[in-house]
Amino acid sequence: MIEKLNKLREKRDGKPFDLAIGITTALLFSAFLYLENFGITLKFLNTLFGLLAIALLLYIPKRAVLVAGFFIGLLWFYWIGYSFEYNGVGYLTPLVTFGFAVIYMLFFGVLALTKHIWLRAVLLFGLSFFEPMDFNWLQPEILFVDSYIGIQKLDFALLLLSLSLVAYTPKSYRYAPLALLFLTLSFTPPLQKDAPLKIKLIATDIKQEKKWQQESLQPTLQLIFGEINKAIDEGYDIVVLPESVFPFYMNKAPTVLVKLQELSHEISIVAGTLLREDEQHYNVTYMFENGEYQIAKKMILVPFGEYIPLPSFAKGFVNEFFFGGASDFKTADKPTDFIIKGVKFRNAICYEATCKEIYEDGAQYVLATSNNAWFYPSIEPTLQKLLIRFYARKNGTTVYHAANWKGSGVVK
Known part of the structure; x- marks a missing residue:
């Protein structure tokens, strides 16, 4: 040839x-x-x-x-x-x-x-x-x-x-x-173990154009708490919900926060939402367990979606003119690990799950959350899944992925 x-x-x-x-x-x-x-x-x-x-x-x-x-x-x-x-x-x-x-x-x-x-x-x-x-x-x-x-x-x-x-x-x-x-040639896959816990991954299908509408909030909350209660009834140790499944700043919603803390006495809850502090906003994951919670801020942002990868003289103009100031999320300095019922999980929010930095330092288990409805309908969830599989296979990591629209599942 x-x-x-x-x-x-x-x-x-x-x-x-x-x-x-x-x-x-x-x-x-x-x-x-x-x-x-x-x-x-x-x-x-x-x-x-x-x-x-x-x-x-x-x-x-x-x-x-x-x-x-x-x-x-x-x-x-x-x-x-x-x-x-x-x-x-x-x-x-x-x-x-x-x-x-x-x-x-x-x-x-x-x-x-x-x-x-x-x-x-x-x-x-x-x-x-x-x-x-x-x-x-x-x-x-x-x-x-x-x-x-x-x-x-x-x-x-x-x-x-x-x-x-x-x-x-x-x-x-x-x-x-x-x-x-x-x-x-590679015929033997790397060793990838299942976490010693029973994990339920919630797949939602909330359209992006409806996700942030006020009239969608109550049905969304009913859906979320219904899934959490169902996971409790089914005897799961952890329930994982998608990125920004709570479409608001969680630290500004004390009623929801208290309710999740109460439920976390019965099941550990991992869920995506937003955080606003010191006039900055973050894409975050909350982990609730035994009435307490831990917050993981996103470390790696999506280019042009959450930040503008341009020189500073152009960044502000592009963000304000084309995105109305929406692409200015702040980041964490390093990945966050959750210790859930004695097991360490690396947190990854959407794009992070397709970046090598998340898999460094021997991360054995990753809890990933995504909102793929931004790109409906397309091959984006498939490419994301293949990239996660790529890094999981390279590093011998097992990834538990909960997504809105497509992509939920255990990736090996």
């Missing part, structure tokens, strides 16, 4: 071919994501499509690399602009979608700076450490999260070395370097 690609590069380097092979590369690069979105997990296909996608990025013509990057950005992140509607700037949605396609065209476009296969391999390995706009949701290794290929950096380096060496090997031994792929 690689030999044919080299011939095609020499004989068919033209705009129609570049467009076709670029789109094909993007489709192969995205196949595992869309298969998973439709409930299809086939390790053989994920392995095959992933290897073909990486090989194509190394061997296709320069213009085709730009086409591939553009459509990868489109296929993976077309949904990001959906959330802008709820900040009153929905007219930006198509611009944001196009913008992310361009960003990833430039991201992968680094490979188009050279036609040397070995240098492209080095550059692609380097790109696996780079996060455009502080947004880390495109990890090249994630293509192999449900495959027979390992997902550690060493595995990716060996994979790139194997595919690139083919171009420099004498014809009679052309595919010998592919033997290096055997060193990347």
Whole structure:
């Protein structure tokens, strides 16, 4: 296949071919994501499509690399602009979608700076450490999260070395370097233990356009307390509710706070909400146990959703003009661990669950909460789930994820 690609590069380097092979590369690069979105997990296909996608990025013509990057950005992140509607700037949605396609065209476009296969391999390995706009949701290794290929950096380096060496090997031994792929094979999953507690994950389905309306508050509270009481009746040790399931500042709602403290004598409660103190607001998780509570503030914010990743001279203007001051959350300095009934759990709020920092220091169990209704309808919950699985698998961590809309479940 690689030999044919080299011939095609020499004989068919033209705009129609570049467009076709670029789109094909993007489709192969995205196949595992869309298969998973439709409930299809086939390790053989994920392995095959992933290897073909990486090989194509190394061997296709320069213009085709730009086409591939553009459509990868489109296929993976077309949904990001959906959330802008709820900040009153929905007219930006198509611009944001196009913008992310361009960003990833430039991201992968680094490979188009050279036609040397070995240098492209080095550059692609380097790109696996780079996060455009502080947004880390495109990890090249994630293509192999449900495959027979390992997902550690060493595995990716060996994979790139194997595919690139083919171009420099004498014809009679052309595919010998592919033997290096055997060193990347991974058939045994890492050890991931279940927590020694009975945990109930609550999946809600509250539409984002209704979530913050005053008339939705009472039905939401009835739903929440109904689920907590049901978990108590079913004998669970912990009940975990989604991010911002309480759509208000919890420290400004003493009646709800007292009620949760009372219920926590019967079951430990983990729930997402907001906190306002010293004129600052935070995205937080409350953990109630034995009449007491602990607050975990979010440490890693969502770029452009909760903070503006721009220089200070532009940050204030963009936040006020486009977001009405909504993207100015404050953060904690480090991750928060809850000790629940003697077991340590690392807290993660939505985007945090897809960041390596949460899994550092040997975190064995993670309680993650999300509100994915910001991006309804889209593949966002599927990509989030795969990213959580990616980090859980790399670190041998078990993640308990409660989400609004889609995504709830135990991730291993």
